Amino acid sequence: MAANASAVPKRSRRIVIVGIPGVGKTTVVSKVLDILRSKGKNANVVNYGTVMLEQASKIHNLKSRDEMRKLSIEAQRELQVHAATAISRMDDEIVIVDTHLFISTKEGFWPGIPMNVLQALKPTNLIMVTATPEEILNRRKSDQTRIRDEATEESLQRELGAANSLLFASTVITGCPALVAVNSEGHIEQTAETIVNAIASS
Numbered sequence: 001m002a003a004n005a006s007a008v009p010k011r012s013r014r015i016v017i018v019g020i021p022g023v024g025k026t027t028v029v030s031k032v033l034d035i036l037r038s039k040g041k042n043a044n045v046v047n048y049g050t051v052m053l054e055q056a057s058k059i060h061n062l063k064s065r066d067e068m069r070k071l072s073i074e075a076q077r078e079l080q081v082h083a084a085t086a087i088s089r090m091d092d093e094i095v096i097v098d099t100h101l102f103i104s105t106k107e108g109f110w111p112g113i114p115m116n117v118l119q120a121l122k123p124t125n126l127i128m129v130t131a132t133p134e135e136i137l138n139r140r141k142s143d144q145t146r147i148r149d150e151a152t153e154e155s156l157q158r159e160l161g162a163a164n165s166l167l168f169a170s171t172v173i174t175g176c177p178a179l180v181a182v183n184s185e186g187h188i189e190q191t192a193e194t195i196v197n198a199i200a201s202s
Contacts, residue, residue: 012090012092012095013093013094013124014087014095014123014124014125015095015097015123015124015199016097016121016123016125016126017029017097017195018100018112018126018127018167019163019183020101020136020160021136021140022136022140022151022156023130023131023136023183024131024139024188027188028129028183028192029045029098030045031189031191031192032096032192032196033096034192035192036094041093042094044094045097045098046095046098047098047099048097048112048113049065049099052068052080052082053065054083054086055083055086059082060075077116081120084117100113101128101163101166101167102163104159109166115173118174119173119174122174123176125176125177125178125179125199126167126176126178127195127198128164128167128180128181129181129183130163130181130182130183131184133153135184135185136151137151137152137153137156179195181195181198
């Protein structure tokens with residue numbers, strides 16, 4: 001009986017990590033991955049947009065994200081679900097999904113992971129990296145690799161508010177825990193450790 005129990009594979013965990021631009025999510029995710037691997041965990045990071053493009057290549061024979069954006073809204077929504085399903089089938093011990101809770105448009109905030117995508121993705125943890133509006137503003141200004149719309153502390157408060165609302169609405173749909181990890185300036189190691197501890201305890 002014990003031998004059979006030990007032969008059962010561990011359940012793959014899908015950790016969705018989100019955060020508005022400027023919170024330092026990419027750096028935090030990289031540090032989380034380093035810590036998990038140093039602990040002997042079989043962990044991998046997947047970018048949701050990259051998986052969507054892989055699905056678009058298979059289904060529509062597209063080669064770039066620019067081509068993907070030209071698809072109809074219906075086709076893009078179908079690709080979202082295809083990507084979520086593909087990620088849900090990955091068998092790494094820990095799969096970290098790097099994605100966006102919403103996309104800011106002239107029409108308002110569009111959900112990046114709507115209900116049907118969340119249901120297909122089946123996340124086991126939802127984690128949002130955040131920071132103060134002042135820190136986010138400073139980080140966006142110092143990032144010369146990206147061209148972003150002008151932001152103010154007031155507009156960032158709205159973005160953070162929308163992100164919080166969508167995060168906790170997502171927990172109702174998925175039934176998994178949500179964690180808000182504050183990435184204060186100069187404390188990235190602590191932020192990453194907070195996330196790793198949450199993953200290990202759940």
